[in-house]
Amino acid sequence: MKFNKSKAKHRLDKLFSNYIHNREHETCQMCGKKTGRMNTSHNISRSCLALRWHDLNASLLCYRCHTHFWHSNPLIGAKWFVDKYGQERINYLIKESELPYTFTEAEYLRLLIKYEK
């Protein structure tokens, strides 16, 4: 079967989101809410492929926190992030985001296996 990068990305997005929802027990990591619509929120934009499916680069946030704090008030979001996860995590993610990175077919397959579990 021929590898289809577009389908792999789509499948990984779904699997990764399920993984984050399960890891965070359907609880907003910002306000603690456990009901309603929850979003997998990327810390560094998902346009950065090297971090798009990295488990340190996402948090589960309720719709309100994701939209009204994380995306609308980046300084409040950054302060919350440092308080919750520490400055070292920001430094690590920024460093990783700046490294040259080629996403190979093998890397897609490795991540598909990791998140299929």
Ligand SMILES: [Zn+2]
């Ligand atoms: Zn929330």
